[in-house]
Amino acid sequence: MSLDNTALLTDHYELTMVSAALRGPLASRSCVFEVFARRLPDGRRYGVVAGTGRVIDELTRFRFGDDEIAQVSQFLDEDTVAWLRDYRFTGDIDGYREGELYFPGSPILTVRGTFAEAVLLETLILSILNHDSAIASAAARMVSAAAKRPIIEMGSRRTHERAAVASSRAAYLAGVAATSNLEAARTFGVPSAGTAAHAFTLGFAGPDGPDEKAAFAAQVEALGVGTTLLVDTYDITQGVRNAIDVAGPGLGAVRIDSGDLGVLARQVRDQLDSLGAPDVKIVVSGDLDEYAIASLRAEPVDTYGVGTSLVTGSGAPTAGMVYKLVEVDGIPVAKRASHKASVGGAKSAVRLARASGTVVEEVVYRTGSPTPDGEGHSVRPLQIPLVRGGEPVADVPSLTDSRAHLADGLVSLPWEGLGLSHGDPAIPTRYEL
Template sequence: MTRSTALLTDHYELTMVQAALAAGTADRRAVFELFPRRLPEGRRYGVVAGVGRALDALEAFRFDAEVLAALQDVVDDATLEWLAGYRFSGDIWGYPEGEVYLPYSPLVVVESTFADAVVLETLLLSIYNHDSAIASAASRMTCAAGDRPCIEMGSRRTHEQAAVAAARAAYVAGFAASSNLAARQRYGVPSTGTSAHSFTLLHDTEEHAFRAQVHSLGRDTTLLVDTYHVRDAVRLAVEVAGPGLGAVRLDSGDLVVLATEVREQLDSLGATDTKIIVTSDLDEFAIAAMAAAPVDGYGVGTQLVTGSGHPTSGFVYKLVARAGADGVLAPVAKKSKDKGSIGGRKYALRRRNAAGVAEAEVVGVGRPPLDDGDDRALLVPLVRDGEVVGREPLDAARERHAMARAELPVAAKAMSRGEPVIPTIHL
């Protein structure tokens, strides 16, 4: 049985339900919206990730006996009774996974009763904020890498469950594989890995280590060549594996200089097809700086799983419309300085020119904006009458991201700090 996700929430969500039940307003129709007020400073676009995980978590959002027992001293008996029968019964629309987003993009629109929807705030925000931060950083890295593959290898630099989610999000944004085996098992993310410095140090000589690895894993393996002296290790690697050696990995030093020297050495030894993989605390800027270096792939860890300086996306979840006493939905909005929201149910499309290049994020308030013929609708049904309808294979999200990023203006590829690549227009 799937473990309940109902306690992955904040105390005040349940006390709001208690007070609304007592006031008779809990069943008022309501529209909540999850959106970013801004992009992380300097970023040109963001990437939506975590949609599939959020849908899984929503299905497991049940207040079973164990959960209710933990809430005995949190809410009153009437609220406990309501929670015992809780099943989200409304509709959820959202940007599909892998889509790019801009400031004020209505990433998730939840239509239900107030009580039904308000309890989902923390669950949705925690998943979307984390996964989208990782995917946004990963997209910049894969953009900088071009056709060279990126491998996610940050599991040892974050919480053990965050590591699994990060591997999934990175794959959505174009990473070729992950070192994380749980991500492979849960989500089908391809995994890869060979050896660490400890394996070399275990053996009496570097040659013994290389021979043991090649004997077990084959000549197509990747040998780590910077435990002692790089030039000696490269020579040994080719002697042991032959010119058909799969790859060598560099994990320290001036990677541009080392990669150039190693490429020359490999070619001189006849290992012209042996690839060079680099690791060592890489981010999108380091990857971009190696564009002209003879590097064949990148292993990225710490900077990826921490969002490359932006570990959260800054999404918020706000009530934007609710029914009055007459049952008619009316816009509502928070107006506090620097933390305002725009009232009304939102609809969104990506405005594109005749060549298919994105020109603006167009958000209709209260009604869908008019498609001029070249535009693309962004919101899709995720949940209908409480039933998940938006689940899809992870590879579909990966393909969508490649498409969505490709239609952005060329400025989206810039690593320099800048404004959002296209404006957000409210109609």
């Protein structure tokens, strides 16, 4: 097992297809594959593209070394194995930048290359985009609901240990302020944060019972008075009193992790104020999702800690994107059977906006056709170059840039597009195909 190699993060059938394709002209035919979502998750108004940066990074580690070759040799012929040994993606990729909003049918990623080199990337590309976009899409709703109050992402323990790292990244892209996850801090530079759990307070219990004050004193000594004390291990009112007794009014914050968070936040705010500690902030956590966050908007909450619902996409754990062959040697192709029919031919897209900046429509059109006329609206092309000749382009937007881009994008939506209730996509998509 080599965790730095990504070549086996793919499906068996991608390789058997390559094997069959290599026996004839198909392997080297010029192909266009397109990533898109047929629909948004139930009731969602928009999706957020995330993971593109990771796709480009993992692509460079998609190589068949000796270990990978040994594995695939178990079911592949020698010619295919030899071809895989030399495998490098040499094609081009264009796509929506990270942090771009997307809608049903948006051509999120366009991969151009030979059939064999491009088909091989299907699973890896979809895994990354489907996961990261699901998390970013859910996180963006939470960030909107929090109305500028900061959110700390702390869901690592509720998802696969490596998915947790990507989740932190996607959440940060979506506007979350910080993460609990240290690997995300190292790998992607996401600010990390955290202070203490109930176990810390419980650990000070002795034969005579709990000693919350000793726990708080030890934490303040180690982490400074600006720390956040968790006040709901035993009795919250006593906990708040202990916190201020120990730390004084310069304490950074108290955290409440259970109970009716709205009621408790008000009680604790009143208590802190009456204790002469009006500057001590209140952090709430515990099963929060975008709806719970919104319901706390009128309460004296300063920071939200969000876990499970964020890293599981708040009901939509995958974005449902697909990777479809749409063109072979310039000929548009599409599956015809049943309800999964799609439209052949490489596509591009633009988004139209009013002078105010509010977007009104997305137009998907055949790549190479004239850019659609905005009829008085501004017209912004949505795809940018990401990979040329197999190499990442120099100016792929950074995570920080993408984060700002998304913040702008959300502001550009018609107001009803930011609603949490179920509804149609925030803007319609028109097809000029």
